[in-house]
Amino acid sequence: MISVLGAGAFGTAVAVSLARNGGSVQLWAHDPAHVEALRQARENVLRLPGVPLPDNVEPIERLDDVPPEAVILLAVPMQTLRHLLQDNAEHFLARTLVACCKGMDLKTHVGPVQTISDCVPTAMPAILTGPSFAADIAHGLPTALTLACRDERVGKALQQSLTTPNLRIYRTTDTIGAELGGALKNVIAIACGVVIGARLGDSARAALMTRGYAEMQRMALRLGAKPETLAGLSGFGDLALTCTSEGSRNFRFGLSLGQGEPFDTDVTVEGAATARAALARARELGIEMPITGAVTALLDGQVDVRQAMDMLLSRPLKDE
Numbered sequence: 001m002i003s004v005l006g007a008g009a010f011g012t013a014v015a016v017s018l019a020r021n022g023g024s025v026q027l028w029a030h031d032p033a034h035v036e037a038l039r040q041a042r043e044n045v046l047r048l049p050g051v052p053l054p055d056n057v058e059p060i061e062r063l064d065d066v067p068p069e070a071v072i073l074l075a076v077p078m079q080t081l082r083h084l085l086q087d088n089a090e091h092f093l094a095r096t097l098v099a100c101c102k103g104m105d106l107k108t109h110v111g112p113v114q115t116i117s118d119c120v121p122t123a124m125p126a127i128l129t130g131p132s133f134a135a136d137i138a139h140g141l142p143t144a145l146t147l148a149c150r151d152e153r154v155g156k157a158l159q160q161s162l163t164t165p166n167l168r169i170y171r172t173t174d175t176i177g178a179e180l181g182g183a184l185k186n187v188i189a190i191a192c193g194v195v196i197g198a199r200l201g202d203s204a205r206a207a208l209m210t211r212g213y214a215e216m217q218r219m220a221l222r223l224g225a226k227p228e229t230l231a232g233l234s235g236f237g238d239l240a241l242t243c244t245s246e247g248s249r250n251f252r253f254g255l256s257l258g259q260g261e262p263f264d265t266d267v268t269v270e271g272a273a274t275a276r277a278a279l280a281r282a283r284e285l286g287i288e289m290p291i292t293g294a295v296t297a298l299l300d301g302q303v304d305v306r307q308a309m310d311m312l313l314s315r316p317l318k319d320e
């Protein structure tokens with residue numbers, strides 16, 4: 001049994017994909033009305049329209065209904081993860097918990113794996129991350145992800161149980177690299193959206209992706225990540241997808257900023273909070289993250305797009 005907690009686009013897509021592969025899947029949502037709507041429509045009309053829920057996906061509203069042997073996937077937005085874990089700690093003790101969220105907590109400045117460890121020290125944390133739009137997974141398109149778990153045995157078991165014919169899962173023990181790659185690429189995707197929205201050109205985007213990758217590496221390596229993790233699916237792979245596709249909400253949010261257009265506040269944009277959390281963490285660590293700084297200044301209204309670009313271009317010249 002796999003229990004997916006969080007019935008947004010991603011949780012629903014993963015539940016559908018795993019169920020099509022034959023397993024029993026629970027799909028929990030925090031809002032009882034949402035659970036009822038899933039039961040009635042057999043579709044997540046709001047977040048993943050047009051994808052029927054297979055019969056073996058069971059929408060649930062009580063965490064009590066999650067059986068003790070279930071693998072739990074946490075597919076909630078990053079800024080709700082800590083509250084979910086703290087408010088329901090009794091349900092998570094000594095469990096294997098696989099985070100599917102990408103971001104850093106605004107209060108603690110850490111990613112989802114560290115958040116699990118902090119909130120439920122008896123749990124075995126893991127993370128499933130990498131380049132994958134929910135719609136692509138739901139439509140059965142080929143996708144490859146990274147599963148990171150410090151415990152090799154648990155990681156291998158998760159890799160087996162979460163792989164499907166269309167979803168190929170690679171494994172690592174480097175949870176730090178995996179969680180930071182997934183979190184920080186969203187900030188760079190916002191920046192790339194801004195330059196495209198402001199018609200600053202594809203060359204500027206390529207520069208931002210490259211220097212953004214350098215920034216991601218700087219923080220991740222300082223915190224103990226392996227360089228190869230950043231070069232893999234959870235880092236470079238997801239950076240490439242999110243910075244180049246209008247399928248990405250972070251990129252689209254940046255586009256709107258660059259065009260001076262409003263953006264729907266109901267849409268999940270993980271990179272906005274993560275930019276602030278990452279910048280605070282970078283300051284604590286004494287490392288330079290100029291693109292993250294520029295995105296944060298733009299989001300906080302301290303600078304406009306042109307000034308944000310000037311902030312980046314006027315920095316002292318340095319070696320690559």
Ligand SMILES: NC(=O)C1=CN([C@@H]2O[C@H](COP(=O)(O)OP(=O)(O)OC[C@H]3O[C@@H](n4cnc5c(N)ncnc54)[C@H](O)[C@@H]3O)[C@@H](O)[C@H]2O)C=CC1
Nearest residue numbers: 007008009010011030047076077078080101102133134268
């Ligand atoms: N949508 C995608 O293509 C992908 C999303 N992700 C990650 O998955 C995570 C979730 O994103 P999506 O499913 O896309 O978001 P979404 O915007 O589609 O849905 C978010 C869901 O979270 C629920 N929610 C809100 N507050 C909650 C709370 N306090 N407790 C429990 N649930 C709550 C909402 O009801 C909603 O159903 C994010 O961290 C995102 O980066 C990862 C890979 C792909």
Ligand SMILES: O=C(CO)COP(=O)(O)O
Nearest residue numbers: 130131132133248249250
């Ligand atoms: O993480 C994602 C793809 O891997 C989804 O990106 P967005 O959250 O920007 O839509």
